[in-house]
Amino acid sequence: MNDSAASQVERFRNVFARVRDEMGRMMVGQRDIVEGVLVAFFAGGHVLLEGVPGLGKTMLVRTLGEAVNLKFARIQFTPDLMPSDIVGTNIIVEDERGNKTFRFEPGAVFSNLVLADEINRATPKTQSALLEAMQEHQVTVGGAQHQLAEPFLVLATQNPLEMEGTYPLPEAQLDRFFFKLKVLYPSADDLHTILDRTTAAEKPVVEKVLNDAFEVMAMREIVRQVPIAREVQDHAVQLTLATHPEQPGASPLARKYVRYGASPRGAQAMILAAKIYALLEQRYHVAKVDIDRAATAALRHRIIMNFEGEAEGKTSDEIITEIVALRS
Numbered sequence: 001m002n003d004s005a006a007s008q009v010e011r012f013r014n015v016f017a018r019v020r021d022e023m024g025r026m027m028v029g030q031r032d033i034v035e036g037v038l039v040a041f042f043a044g045g046h047v048l049l050e051g052v053p054g055l056g057k058t059m060l061v062r063t064l065g066e067a068v069n070l071k072f073a074r075i076q077f078t079p080d081l082m083p084s085d086i087v088g089t090n091i092i093v094e095d096e097r098g099n100k101t102f103r104f105e106p107g108a109v110f111s112n113l114v115l116a117d118e119i120n121r122a123t124p125k126t127q128s129a130l131l132e133a134m135q136e137h138q139v140t141v142g143g144a145q146h147q148l149a150e151p152f153l154v155l156a157t158q159n160p161l162e163m164e165g166t167y168p169l170p171e172a173q174l175d176r177f178f179f180k181l182k183v184l185y186p187s188a189d190d191l192h193t194i195l196d197r198t199t200a201a202e203k204p205v206v207e208k209v210l211n212d213a214f215e216v217m218a219m220r221e222i223v224r225q226v227p228i229a230r231e232v233q234d235h236a237v238q239l240t241l242a243t244h245p246e247q248p249g250a251s252p253l254a255r256k257y258v259r260y261g262a263s264p265r266g267a268q269a270m271i272l273a274a275k276i277y278a279l280l281e282q283r284y285h286v287a288k289v290d291i292d293r294a295a296t297a298a299l300r301h302r303i304i305m306n307f308e309g310e311a312e313g314k315t316s317d318e319i320i321t322e323i324v325a326l327r328s
Helices: 003-026 031-043 057-068 083-087 124-136 188-198 213-224 230-241 252-257 264-280 288-299 307-311 316-327
Strands: 046-050 072-076 088-094 100-106 113-117 138-141 144-147 153-158 177-182 258-260
Touching: 003 031, 003 057, 003 213, 003 264, 031 046, 031 057, 031 153, 031 177, 031 213, 031 264, 057 072, 057 113, 057 153, 083 088, 083 124, 083 138, 088 138, 100 144, 124 138, 124 153, 177 264, 177 288, 213 264, 230 264, 230 288, 230 316, 252 258, 252 307, 252 316, 258 307, 264 288, 288 316
Parallel strands: 046 153, 046 177, 072 113, 113 153
Antiparallel strands: 088 100, 138 144
16 A cells, blocks of 8 residues: 555544544444444445434434534425425516516525435325435426535435334335444433433534535545455445345345345445445455445345245345355
């Protein structure tokens, strides 16, 4: 590794660690979740956070926006939310001469960090309003395209599907999320720390680590420059193919319980995340262990179980665990 690469690795590690520490001021006992969100953020991917209400998912996103100095917007998804509330709409304006024209009024999606809170409480029509924004970083209203500011990141929270009043996200939208992270309930010690921080007179203050969007984009460029050997990339390809029951290399559980396997976006997510994990380990090359580390969060929401799998309570996490074990 030459001096230039070494300096880039050290710069990225320092920025990542500082942002993680600042978020740790507000988030208690969710280090894996914070790290997963930051990996997706610096890779340029969207995140789906699943967990019951009250676990600090909203605080996590807001704190990230403060630490990296980006514009933050929160959309509360409800059954009566309309697509225009998200992307914006054309309104009629009248000038001093009485001439009427259409003017585009941007919606909440025109921010750098968009928190889609309880996204599965809205109807499928409203959920789909985010599809174009998440994939193309633009929205189309009245036949006109409007570009979103970079960087653009959607962090969506969803309640577990067994809760009342939820609509399952369509597969096409799930596939657009870089990671799916499961937010667990805090331990007793963590709960004590949360109470100490939230019921005292003084509140933690988050300091800015990055100054503007240009610095964020520079960090993302460092990630994409990390080299990956063909053999390591093939490991990501084989893990992805092993989730498809019809493929020769499919795992036994995948053959029995999976209806559809992960899409190519799953392999893309694993490789980009693996590059970040390599940087965090002070390496300027990707190893297979980095791919394995990213596999569960990158693939769990891209695997569709069949009827038998759902009936027996099998999960995509079990499928991925078996696949990684067989390929290691």
